[in-house]
Amino acid sequence: MTLRIPAATYRLQFNRESGLNEARALVPYLHALGVTDLYASPLLQAGRGSGHGYDVTDPTRLNRELGGERALAGLTEALRQHDMGLLLDIVPNHMAARAENPWWVDVLRYGPASPYAPYFDINWTPDRPGMTGKVLLPILGSPYGTALENGEFVLALQEDGFWLFYHDRRLPVKPGSYRQILSSGASGCSENPCPGPMPRQLEDLAGELDKLPSHAGTGFMTAFREITGRLWHLYQNCSEARVFIDEALRAINGTRGQPASFDRLDGLLAGQHYRPVFWPVANREINYRRFFGVSELVAVHVEDENVFKATHSLVLRLARAGQVTGLRIDHIDGLYDPEAYLIRLQEQLTGKREGAGFYVVVEKILGPVEELPANWPVHGTSGYDFLNLVNGLFIHSEGLDRLEEIYRCNGGPEDSFEEIVYKMKKRAMAELFSGEMRTLAGQLGRLAEQDRHARDLTLDELAEAVVEVMACFPVYRTYIREFTVTDRERQYIAEAVASAARRNPGAGRACAFLQRVLLQKYTDNLPAEWRLAWLHFVMRWQQFTGPVMAKGVEDAAMYVYNRLVSMNEVGGAPGAPPAPLPEFHRRNRARLQSRAYSLNATSTHDTKRSEDVRMRINVLSEIPALWTGRLEQWRRWNDGHKPVWNGRPVPDGNMEQFIYQTLLGAWPLREDEVPGFKKRLAGYLVKAAREAGTHTNWLQPDGDYEKALVQFTMSILEPGENNLFWPDFIRFQACIAHYGALGSLSQILVKITSPGVPDFYQGTELWDFSLVDPDNRRPVDFNVRMAMLAQLREQESGGRTIPVRELLDSWRDGRVKLFLTYRALQFRRNHPELFAGGEYIPLEASGPGTGHVCAFARRSDGNWVLVAVPRLLALFRAGCRGPAAQGGPPGELPPRILPLGKETWGDSTLLLPEGTPGLWRNVLTGETVAAGAAPGGRVLPLAEVWQSFPAALLAPGDPQAGPLCI
Known part of the structure; x- marks a missing residue:
């Protein structure tokens, strides 16, 4: 079986309205866009009407609602004809607990x-x-x-x-x-x-x-x-x-x-x-063990060889037949022994126990400094680590500190994000996983009975230790599978136990025993069967730290802590500063060395907000003084719109900030989309409020509170003479949308050219302002996208030019995002050696634009490409370090003009590494840029790099070549 590495993936969400035959019709379009591999949501038989496919009812059959085997054969044949592969999402952890199974x-x-x-x-x-x-x-x-x-x-x-x-x-x-x-x-x-x-x-x-x-x-x-x-x-x-x-x-x-x-x-x-x-x-x-507390999803013993064979027979057959060329493993942290599973999977696919001979990525949420276990035979993750890393490029750290003050002064909670996480994880264990925690405590109690130093610990003390240590656990899980423990896992466990003992000194003795069990520190005379019991407890424990983290952080704390909600993303650290530019480069270089084929995601079916929504909200970190002025005004103007619930106005200050940020991030670009958006927004706010669990929740919804929340939001969105908020919001949001769009363009190019495999979620080649599921699973209008791409390709055919300036001036229709995606993906597909393993070289800028440039080079066997994008442009336009950035009195909004040419970048230059060519050609615009001499080496003037387009993909130039576009 030949290893196929994707150059770019495109995720489709299949359902009965959008099945395999519909996907087949999209293959020519995706190929023309530059995509090399279709990335499919689960295709095995799922519950009737399933909108996601994770509720598998029969893993031995393809989903009839999607078209079945005949339709899959048609899709894979179309992919083969276009030299494209199929990356399939599979669900080894659980199945649907219903009569269809x-x-x-x-x-x-x-x-x-x-x-x-x-x-x-x-x-x-x-x-x-x-x-x-x-x-x-x-x-x-x-x-x-x-x-x-x-x-x-x-x-x-x-x-x-x-x-x-x-x-x-x-x-x-x-x-x-x-x-x-x-x-x-x-x-x-x-x-x-x-x-x-x-x-x-x-x-x-x-x-x-x-x-x-x-x-x-x-x-x-x-x-x-x-x-x-x-x-x-x-x-x-x-x-x-x-x-x-x-x-x-x-x-x-x-x-x-x-x-x-x-x-x-x-x-x-x-x-x-x-x-x-x-x-x-x-x-x-x-x-029975469930998926994240969802009782209709029952966990399976995939670690059992017979269960593995039964649940993977169809997937393995499709892979061996070449119809499936890669796998994405859902919820790897739920498995009893992830490493053993992955080894068995590769062995069944390739006949070899060593190495990753078949393309496999795992859905794994990594902490900021966490890495995948080095011995896993996989090519990387599904991309949340990259998503949060690249998002940080467009957040201003100093402005974020100012936002913290603004947030607290306008109704934000007193607790830090870390304290909120601790409380939300404990709440999740009490409300969703109390049975599982009690079972773990009982298992720990049986181990304590055989230990003379722990025998007199009560079951209540042990249960308290289980909850406290799990609430303090710093990562989703450890991967102990033998009687030895790695230094990194030892550090995580020690950190969690120390924090638990600090918070609850009374649980100290029980926590100490739990630590000994987790670290496998038993006495030499402990019988072999009890040593195995200790190990089994550890491996069982590890299956629950992830769900507790997910329900406590992703589905609770990230709806409670609303300082800058664009940071509240799966795998993110909303309470920490974003990685600075040098750290971004360092992690990209490390990624190239360890997991060069990991997915680079920016939007997925699980993201809390789409990539474009996040980029808009990020702009607030660049203009904190302007934001605080608007926030104080808006709260004052809208106070009279607040309904009273239980004697209190709705929303409170925390939720009110959440609403405003959501509106700024997701407001439609077209007037005819506003009515539909309001309906979507109403459902989203109810879900967000229930996830936060402060005034309503999923277990005991408070309909009166939810009605009041939606009523307030809809009332402030009604234009009228007495609604001062509405016109001011529209003006401010237009500025946010302008700079958010520029950030999105930069993000796309960085995603496509960084180490890893760029991954696109359905529809995001145009502007997409989706919120959390089910909002991000709405149908995509591919006819519009296909027509736009056909027009772009027609314009560039026969030596004709693509009017870049027209695309920028009409940016609201999304063609400029499609253009950039198309051009960059085509270049990447045509130069696989540069991006699959090409060296990653960070570049520095000098002059007034320093700090507002992210640039790097990729080099392979003497071939080069340079990537340069602007960042933090609202801050730059507001005067770099002027009053608006420093938190002084609010001034005028940054001008909504394009950051192009000498007027914007002055004498700022890009410093080139030694050995680079002297002439460069912008793949996006066709313009040539000559390097100039400077002390210490060659430089490129940024005014010429971004002469007509606010992003640059530069290949060694050929003076004789005609322009690609203008």
């Missing part, structure tokens, strides 16, 4: 005896009485007794046997209950005459069921399916049997208003291998 249904029907019981991460012996051999199903909208006596459960016969229905949910009935059901027809009732004894044919079928072996093996299930088929045939064709069965069902299903009539149904439910419960019970007593 045949494996899950089998487990519910047969319990621990099901051959699929080992597939799922279920605790069959939980502490709760009466739950041995059962699965807790948190599916009820009310307490069990209420739901039962309201007649919400209904027993019915279908062609595949008896099923219990709870509204639209189907729950299988175990074979041992069939005799009980059929006997109800002959048991009599007080209201209706009974149909008599059980018909002979039904009696025979019941007898055959009684004789089936107790073990649910293949023979048992085959015989059971044959019997249920005959039962359905009998029901359909024998009136006597049908009347008898209908009476049995009526007798069991009960009558609303007569509680005693539900006793039979209650008894039937009690005898199943599952227990339906009111949904809030899940977070306290669930006995």
Whole structure:
């Protein structure tokens, strides 16, 4: 199998409205754009109507709603004809816990005896009485007794046997209950005459069921399916049997208003291998591992070889056939042993246990100084590390410090981001993972029983230690899989335990024991089986630190801490300063050495805000004085629009700042998009408020608060004589949008040319102002994009020119972003050696523009390319270090003019490394720039580099070549 490395990927979100056949039609467009690999959301069979594909119901089949195998064959053939690959997102951690999943249904029907019981991460012996051999199903909208006596459960016969229905949910009935059901027809009732004894044919079928072996093996299930088929045939064709069965069902299903009539149904439910419960019970007593607290997504034991084979058979077949050329592994941190999984995956794909012979990237959230484990056989991550690194280029650190003061003075919380994270992680464990934490504490207690120094620790003390240390854990997880612990993992554990003991001295002894377990510091005389138990606890512990971090940070703290919400991104550090320019270069060079084929993402299906929204909001860090003036005015003007909820005005200062930043970042460029945006905004604000959990939440939504929040926002967006906010917002937002667009153009070019594989999320080749999902999964109008690209290509054909200035003047239509993406991707695809492994050389600027330039060179075997983009342009236009930047009195908005030529850049120059050519040609504009002499080497005048376009991709020039465009 040949290793294929993408040069650029493009993510498509598949669903029943946008399937494989629709994707096939896009292949010529994506190829023309410069994309080399289609990056597909999960394609395996998922739940009906799934909008994302992560709720897999059958990993052995392609999703029928997307078109199935025939449609995939058509798509992959179209990709092959254009020399393009297919990077497929797969989900090894979990499956859908619903009736569409045949494996899950089998487990519910047969319990621990099901051959699929080992597939799922279920605790069959939980502490709760009466739950041995059962699965807790948190599916009820009310307490069990209420739901039962309201007649919400209904027993019915279908062609595949008896099923219990709870509204639209189907729950299988175990074979041992069939005799009980059929006997109800002959048991009599007080209201209706009974149909008599059980018909002979039904009696025979019941007898055959009684004789089936107790073990649910293949023979048992085959015989059971044959019997249920005959039962359905009998029901359909024998009136006597049908009347008898209908009476049995009526007798069991009960009558609303007569509680005693539900006793039979209650008894039937009690005898199943599952227990339906009111949904809030899940977070306290669930006995299967879930994905991030989502009860409809049950975790699987993919570390088991048989489970791996069963769940990966189709994916492996597609890869071996060349239809899939790369894999993106979802939620790698949820696996029991990620390294073992990745080794097995590569071995199955390539036949080799060593190295990454097949292109694989993992969804891994790295901390600011964290790196992927060096021994993982992968090519990198799905790109959040790059996303946050490049975003920091466009945030002004000094301005960010000023924003902190502004934020606190206008209603922001007193706590630091780190303190908020600690509290939100503890809240997540209490509200979402209390059952899992209690189970971990119980496992730790069993280990303590065998340790003389820990034996007298109470279970409550150990539970407290588990929660405290997990709340203080600095990274998503460690990867201990043997009896040795690396120095880096030792450091993370020591840091977490020390912080936990500081915060809660009373838990110090228990934390110390937990630290010994995590570091595998057992006594020499500990038996081998207990050493394995210690290791198992550690590996189990590691599966939960990630979900706790995700729910505490991404889905809580990042909606509570609103200093500059463009920093509140997956894998981001909103409370820390952004990486300075030298650090950006250092990390890019390190990336080239270690993970040169990692994805460079800027927008994904999981980002909180699109790349263009973030770039707009970043501008506030450049003009903090202007922002504080607007914020104080807006709060004063809009105070009268605030509804009163529980005696308090809505929103509070923290949420009000969140709303204003959101409006500045996501406001549409076209007037006809405003009504749709308002609807999207309303849903987004409700989601954001529930995630923050301050005044409403997902477990107990407060509809009155949410209504008040939306009412306030919509009222301030209504133009009128008395609405002073509206015209001022529009003026200010226009300035933010102008500089945000310039930042976006710079970001695109840096993404495409930095070490790594540039990744584009669907639709972002034009301006995209999407918010968090489901907003970012809206349909994309590809017809508009295809028409625009066709026009650009037609303009450059036959030696004609692309009017760059016209694109810049009409930047609001998005063609300028498409143009830059197209030109840069085409150049990258045509020069793979420069970007796949070419040397990365940071460049420095001198003159007035110093600090507002990000530039670097790529070199390979004597071939060069230079990249230069401006940054922090609003700050530059506001006077660099003038009053607006220093936090003095607010002045006029920075002028909305293009940062081009001598007028902007004066005598600023770009210092070139030794050995560079003397003449350069801008791939984007066709202009040539000659290097001049200066003390210490050659320089390029920035006024010429950015003469007609505010970004430059420079290749060695050819004086004889005609212009590419003007």
